[in-house]
Amino acid sequence: MEEQNTLGVGGRLVAVAIAIIIMLAVFYGLDHMIMGMQGLPLNPDLSPAG
């Protein structure tokens, strides 16, 4: 019933950590884009630039 696990426990943890970092970067870009579209620019540290 279990899915085939081609990664070990350590490998899984590394994969999850990398995925979280990638997705945090994606949401960082999304925040800049959405706020910028509303005329609310952000600094690189996400503080208001307006």
Place this chain on the structure above:
Amino acid sequence: MMKQTRFSYIRGMMRPVLMFMTVLLFTGMATLVLAETGAGSAQARIAPVGEVRLQGQPPVEIAPAAAKAAEEKAELEAAPQPRRADYPNVGMSSRAIVWVLAQMHLFFGALVLAVPLFVLMIELVGVYTGDERYDDMAHEFMKISLTGFSITAIFGGSLALALFMLYPDFMGYMMHVFGAQVLVYASMFFFESFFLYVYYYGWNAFRYGNLKWVHLTLGLLLNASGLTIMVLANSWATFMMAPSGVNEVGAVVGNIWEIMKGPLWNPINLHRFIANIGFGGAVVGAYAAFKFLSTTDPEKRAHYDWMGYTSNFIAILAFLPLPFAGYYLMAEIYSYSQQMGITAMGGILAWLFIVQAVLIGTILLAGNFYLWSGMSRTEGSERYKGLIKVIAFVLVVSFLIWVTPHTLILSASEISLLGGSHHHILGPLGIMPAKNIAVNLMLIATFLSFQLYRRSDKVATVRWAPLGNALLIGVYVAAVVNIIFLGVYYGYFTNTVYKVGSSVAQVSTTLVVIVAGLVIDTLMFRNAKRLPSHWGRIPDRAQYALFALPIAFTWLMALMGYVRSSVKTHWHVYTVMKDNSPDNFIPTIGYAGNMITLVTVLFLLCVLFMFWVANLSGSRQAKPEATAGGEA
């Protein structure tokens, strides 16, 4: 052979008839738009008839200048300003009468507009999968709602009579403003009735092959006429809230399109369209639950279990984007009139948003509970049961944050004990940033329940499944971090403009989770190994969640409908036509609560009647046995 020939003949006949009907429908709509706008207007077409031109002479005016001026004046007639004595007194509150009739009409209208929408989708799924069970279920959904069409018309007719009798000046003004548009609205009922009856009664006659596509086309036309009815009626409600196409005294200065397309028209259209689908799904889900509980036949229980699951799926799926449509509507209300927005969310009506939170929390908890219970249909769900506790924790904590009020009704001694009017810890949870975080987390948690449910009878066979799961965990964790960051940082530590703007980024984050979840699962579970699912194997108590959904949905619709209508305060048409009737004030919350409860109970009684009638059509009385005397 003969049968086939007859079908071919019918098919041959139906195509041109349907094409003709479609062309007729759309030509009618196009003519209406052309007739009321710009160059093709009736005025422009009639004008040359009134002019006589002699060769070499300037045009001669037939109508005297005075008559023309009077005509223009009549056209630019201001909205009437009735006095108290102009409102008929029937011995009880006119507003209460109209309130009940309008709300009942809207409930049933929402139901009968929504059911054909998802019925068409289910029918289409049946065509593509070749599974006739979808077709039968779609047909049964239509059977349940059929009585609803008559009830909608009855309440609609009663509402129109009540409005014309109790608010004659107001209705006269509305007729003056909307003119022939109301006749288009009426004509749409003919189209809707025609398509409805052919669609429902022709279900088995047009079941296979090309005739099935004829049937689907009929369903599409039924929905087109239903949605046209909805958007036309919405334009009246939004004109009353945010009039357009009229000047400051209510005189008509624009064409019908300018009158209809006010600033709130599309937000209301979108909000009602989504909400109606969720509402319709919830009501038919209650029917499935009722049938499930009232039978012991395993085959029927399996059927109604599946029907209940589908209804819940529709209701919750439609419900997920609804808060965003609600935000859109409120944002447009604020843009149109900040005063109106503050009346809704900062004044007396603000407390109703706390009640709204309770009802939405009930819907989400009931929907999630049903999904968790439904996971017992398959052994594969064991893998995910641990996560249910986490989801339940997130839902309950978010729910509690959402229902925390900002201001409390306190006595002087309570204020001194508290050290102010706001609690020092719970106070910050009462404002929008905290609630935005809570709503988005609840929606993400609900989507996770859905995802786990859908995964519970499958085992992924693709090699990259562990990486896919890791990516999905990354999406959820990063989204939760982002939503909390956006809410806390911009909500409490920056200015209001950034606070409001960050809520859009929060919503976008939630949508990314939903889209990413659907895409990853679709790719990952392609050619997946299927585990056996046992429809009917669900605890009876799960069915009560399906009863809770329509009750909470109905109450919610009545509550928020009241808020939407009340933001006009003492105006029939905001800033243009004052309401001088004895009921020209926002009633107390208690009174409004009683009225909302009354219409909710009335609607549920009518729904029970609808279920009973639907059940009756499938029953047949046994022939009485002859007695000894030969009498039955």
